[in-house]
Amino acid sequence: MIMRLFMFILVLGGASFEVTSNRLSQYEVIEKDYMNWVKQKSSFKHSLFGKPKNKLKPCLTIRVNKKPSLAEFATVKKAISSIPVVNHCRVVISIGAGIYREKIEIPATMAYITIVGAGADKTVIEWDDTADKMGQSGHSLGTYGSATFAINSPYFIAKNITFKNKAPLPPSGALGKQAVALRISADAAAFIGCKFIGAQDTLYDHIGRHYFKHCYIQGSVDFIFGNGLSLYKHCHLHAVTNSYGALTAQKRESMLEETGFSFVKCKVTGSGALYLGRAWGVFSRVVFVYTYMDKIITPRGWYDWGDKNREM
Template sequence: MKVVLPIFLAASIIAYAQDIHVRVDPAAPHADPGNENRTVFPTIQNALDHHPWPAAGSLGKDGSPARVYIEIEPGIYHERVIVTQNHPNITLIGKGKSPEDVVITNSLNARQAGGTFFTQTVEVNGDGFEADNLTFENSAGNTGQAVAIAVRSDRAIFKHCRFLGHQDTLFADYGRQYYIDSYIEGGVDFIFGNAAAVFDRSELHANGPGYLTAQSRTSADQSTGYVIINSNVTSSIDHTGGNAARTTTALGRPWRPYSRVVSIHTELPADLDPAGWNNWNNPANEKTAYYAEFGNKGPGANVLHRVPWSHPLTAEQANQFLPQNFLRGKDHWDPIQEAARLP
């Protein structure tokens, strides 16, 4: 017997599950304009430029707006990648066994590029961006500012990702961002910018003396800031020479006066500067920056010698910085639930 669906139901089914899946394989031929119906591309940027688009108003399998999934075969991709502002809901997925198997890399420092904000290997401007099982790298090393990725995306999620650099590795600058089960490495100010970002169950690794964060909130009424929670701060700083101040890392310093960083239930290393935080040689910042801790552990967690202008939190105060609260927003975004949908 032939079943005839009501028109409204048939239309809803057509609009449903319209996610687009394409693949990046270096062996594929390059796609030029007019090849937009291709599903295999040789580079990540080529896939971003020429992938098919979901139908207008279509929904993905979870009922949210349809996504473009770019599945990347294992390899080292020597390219610079830009996700434009008019390109939302992009998901990059590394198809290797671990994040080390898919590496997006470039080597460019501020001196070469003409400024910090021209150095990034990857730049993300479209909202709703996701990445899973990838490495983002700027291989310029200890040569000054050299950004691995600049993220200006609201509701961005990074899961099982690595971020490799030295100074200014991760520019987390705009929107709400959630980093889960990831690894971030650098030496000086290696997480910086003015996003509302949570780093959950992640490792922040200092490969040289300096500061983990340089958050740049510009006024007290901004909802931005960095939260490091359930994470692990590690270090490979060389302690064989120089004075003690130059062989430690600190939790943060204020790039802008109202900088806000909170560390919760995080393992802190022995070579963390006992002061914890720094005023960036400006005592006025001590009146406006907000640096706080709750329930940290490890040899660097003793707060007795912290700067007097930092804040020990109560459990109730720390609750507002949990990812589901701090990143909730007016649209009631649940970053934990969204991240769980990724592989």
């Protein structure tokens, strides 16, 4: 049984938004492809998001390296802190190989940040918070606050880097063990060649228009979740669960919302039994197009979150 406004599509029609040019680098092509997609989505007259005003040409490059002699900063957090709180130009932070054990949050006014690693297998930002952990306020962090890397500013780009939450895989039915690797809570963001590693609630695709290409996303339950309007192209989605899990939990609450997750030419692998999604919102919307799936998907496909009103 398929959830209301969930879709499983085998054929994709309509215009292509790919950009190709012999004079552009691979990443310039991907970035232009991404901007074309964002501009096309802005034509839908979103109430929350206006026409994108991205800036791809950098005005400053900052280097981060575990060896201080090779860069301006030894930590990612210090590099980000060096950028003006209200930022108006594209700043590239080039991060050398290594494991950076840091918890990072980019404020809403610090737009146009690009994070570039030495390779997703070489550059890792990791932390291990869970939703039930107590924060400095004396209250639990919650899912929102558990993120290793959180982005609140628009026009963010990440390339060739891993975002990881090291919290262990929770037992079935455990409470408060949501552990976000990355949270994106802003518009017009792109992730290219990145890895997102975690267990429950790995990637919080919270709000905004987001573009993921050639990414690897690993988790157990609801490991891609939120209410973003997001396109995932050529991504590898890998489940790590010994029992039942869910790939997505999309939170579209109204037929008037234009949010949803689209997976195009992706691959789903892993262990356990996996739902394609759980209907977190009454009108949850997820699309899979030309996507390979291992024999781990439950025949039912979708779960209604215990609410029959979320079924067609």
